[in-house]
Amino acid sequence: MEPIISIRNLTKTYDSGLQALDNINLDIRRGEIFGLLGPNGAGKTTLISIICGIVRPGEGSVSVDGHDIVSDFRAARSKIGLVPQELSAATFESVWATVNFSRGLFGKPPDPGFLEKILRDLSLWGKRNERIMALSGGMKRRVLIAKALAHEPEILFLDEPTAGVDVELRHDMWEMVHGLRESGVTIILTTHYINEAEEMADRIGIINEGKIGVVEDKTVLMNKLGKKQLTLSLQHPLSKIPMELDDHPLELSADGNALVYTFDTQKKHTGIPELLRHLSQYGIDFKDIHSSQSSLEDIFVSLVREKA
């Protein structure tokens, strides 16, 4: 199936000279929940802002449902709803006025019934006549979501949706996101928490320093993230791994001074006791042992290296 968003060789350098995006290639599949995972400053907001038309694209191209975001911006943008990262909402007007404004701005005829449903779903109906500036932070965030949904978008961007959000709203939001996905809406959310991406997304793309390192189904990625390594520093260097240990997923370090054992933390049996038993059985002594978990950063680096 045609991807709903297709990003090709997208590069962005801000006027300050800072390169925020470096040759991004990414396809978003129709109907999926895509998690864009990366540390602060990775370029997540920049990428979203370019797709939505808020930041000027550099080189490269983006198309939304087959429409180029520059030459055919009208068709592209009318499909997109955006909940921005920063809390900003025209403060003096009422909730009801602002959702009507949003719907009109995106070229849709008035539909009070539909907007009422959105406000009810977001527990905002009781506040519809209140001025936005009188609302709490959590309520303001709900208003921003309502505004983004007011024109019935096919694609919804949520930029750091859970930053500073209470448990209740978080729960409501996840429910809403799943409901939207069921109705066929494609959702792209950004986060810098691995567990959040894990909780929400079908597929995850990792972005770091303006580069997309890896795009994988969540399950595949989580397997990689779930791997731990046990490093055994040997008393006497080995030239090769003894045949007797072939059954264990072992690697010998380049200098022969250490054995590296990779295991899955999510499995019941790590195989470590067996390994240790075998080692002593074959007279391989070690002086030190330590374990490490591959971090997001590790995966990112290793994948970038793999590609190069």
Added chain:
Amino acid sequence: MNVYAVRAIYRFEMARAWRTLMQSIATPILSTSLYFVVFGAAIGSRMGEIDGISYASFIIPGLLMLSLLSESISNASFGIYFPKFSGTIYELLSAPVSPLEIVLGYVGAAASKSVILGLLILVTARLFVDYEIVHPVWMVGFLLLTAITFSLFGFIIGLWADDFQKLQIIPMMVIMPLTFLGGAFYSINMLPPFWQTVTLFNPVVYLISGFRWSFYGVADVNVIISVGMIIVFLLLCLMAVGWIFKTGYRLKS
């Protein structure tokens, strides 16, 4: 054409005027009334006629222009500056709207407010002075053209300004002096010849002169030149707005 968007922006801006009714309507009417009392009634009664028009009547078109210019500029500039300032501009930038639609919405609303205000001032003036309007169609034409042109100019200032001070500085430092020296309170024929020539570089002179002509049939400069000057200024503003949206200047990073 995204008509719903134009309507949404227009309504939003008009609603803003209602929320701030005192500021947007009452204040200009009050200050214009004060001008009529001070210059029209108190001082005007001791002044002779100018071009056969009583002083109180003579200053009406100029005073109206004064309000029209400053209100058009401040309304339109604030209308687009505020979303930039508060961050809500993201929605406008991400919406399927063309620059033309954005301008129609914002400038249309600002110009509408100015025209309504101008008409209210005319009604208010009637309470203080008798006046006639010899060329009513031209009068409305000048009113519309000026409101649109200077709303557009204000819109540009609002796009350009990146702090509140910049928002104020052009209206205060440029428009106010030009208006006061633009013949609102005197005929430029009353100036020494040298200053008459200098004054001809002041675009507001053409506005006020043309507008006054539509009231009383007398003008400092030819009315065609007046119309021509406004249209030239309008075109310059349109070009500037076009350039701003094309380059994303001060709107997109």
